[in-house]
Amino acid sequence: MKLISPTQAVPTHIISGFLGAGKTTLLKHLLSQKPENEVWAVLMNEFGQIGVDQQMLPQTQGYQVKELLGGCLCCSSQLPMQIALSRLLSETKPDRLFIEPTGLGHPAQLLEQLTEPHWQQSIAMRALVTVVDGSRLHDANWSKQNLYADQLKAAQIIVVSHADTMDFADEQALAALKIEYQAYQQSWLMSGKEQISLQQIDQPYIGTERKIQPLLKIQKTFPSGQSQPEIKQLPYHYVETTQGYSVAGWKLPKRWQFDFYPLLDLLCEQKNWLRIKGIFNTNQGWKTFNFNPQQFNYQSSEEGIDNRIEIIVQDQRDWLVFETALMNCRIDQQ
Incomplete structure (x- = not known):
């Protein structure tokens, strides 16, 4: 008989990745490593209403698989996910849990939910894994999407699938990708x-401190001593801090428009940064900015879902001066 302590937190792995990256293949291989005396559970999320991936997993004793169909458990209502996960834990009492969100999901939002205090006695979060298809790294239409970048940034471990079929262009793209994300100090594994x-993936989760607050100019209007509220709606400013690095970011409404040349001047004038990435609605059309210390790249792009910018630095700084200058580049009607 299997005895479970009521306070035992279940090691929990999130296996994320873009559509077709190889998440389910990785999950199948990980499940094949289950010790005979353990019970493992899987919570899978598919965006559509017909589940397919569950049928690809082992249908043998010792595994419990539950699907959550329709929508995305990362960013839709938390209630269906909370109910499904609670039932899976209480009914199965697993020794280990794997969660595979849809390829259209934002794993950082799921991670934020599962690291809230009320889950800490039930699950012990392990390092978040994002799978990328190594054989498609050369495809800019695939690798330059905002969702793809969001999934990479959330990862503590990145698994490069189909590594044995990568060509020279893929190898070059991988090298550039590692440089682009070096500030996040991730582990890269070739599969x-x-x-x-x-x-290789059973590593402790290292939390990232993230504060999402009103724009800095708005924060100055609060009485001294009053804590700024944490918000989710646009516009907002946020700061993430992890392992000695800080990422300052702004997400601004899509309808806001910026004067391209003053905006470009502002970004080029910044000092002592490691990375600047952004996408803006400008009077010259939508533009993406991808700056590293060796190269300042900007180009026209497809219409974005919002205006956004992130700046990675290795020190603490007052961002109000930058935000004020950024807002001065705005040219649409207030």
Whole structure:
């Protein structure tokens, strides 16, 4: 008989990744490593109403698989996910849990939900894994999407699938990707003929401190001593801090328009940064900015879902001066 302590937190892995990246294939291999005396559980999320991925997983004793169909458990109402997860934990009492969100999901939002205090006695979060298809790294239409970037930023471990089929262009793209995300200090694992072991991903989750607050100019209007509210709606400013690095970001409404040349001047004038990335609605059309210390790249882009910018630095600084200058580049009617 299996005895479970009521206070035992279940090691929990999130396996994320873009559509077709190889999440389910990785999950199948990880499940094959289950010790005979353990019970493992899987919570899968598919965007559509017909579940397919569940049928691809082992249908043998010792696994419990539950699907959450329709919508995205990362960013839709939390209630269906909370109910499904609570039932899975209480009914199965697993020794280990895997969660595979849809490829259209934002894993950072799911991680934010599962690291809230009321889950901490039930689940022990492990390092978030994002899978990327190594054989498609050369495809800019695939790799430059905002969702793809969001999934990479959320990852503590990045698994590069189909590594044995990568060509020279993919290898170059991977090298550039590692440089682009080096501030996040992620582990990169190659998966091809050599499969990933559970030990390689079974690492403690390292939390990222993130504060989402009103724009800094708005924050100055609050009485001294009053804590600024944390918000979700646009516009907002946020700061993430992890392992000695800070990421300052702004998300602004899509309808806001900026004067391209003053905006470009502002970004080029910044000092002592590691990375600047942004997308803006400008009077010259939608523009993306992708700056590293060696190269300042900007180009026309497809219409974005919002205006956004992130600046990575290795020190603490007062961002009000930058935000004020950024707002001065805005040219649409207030």
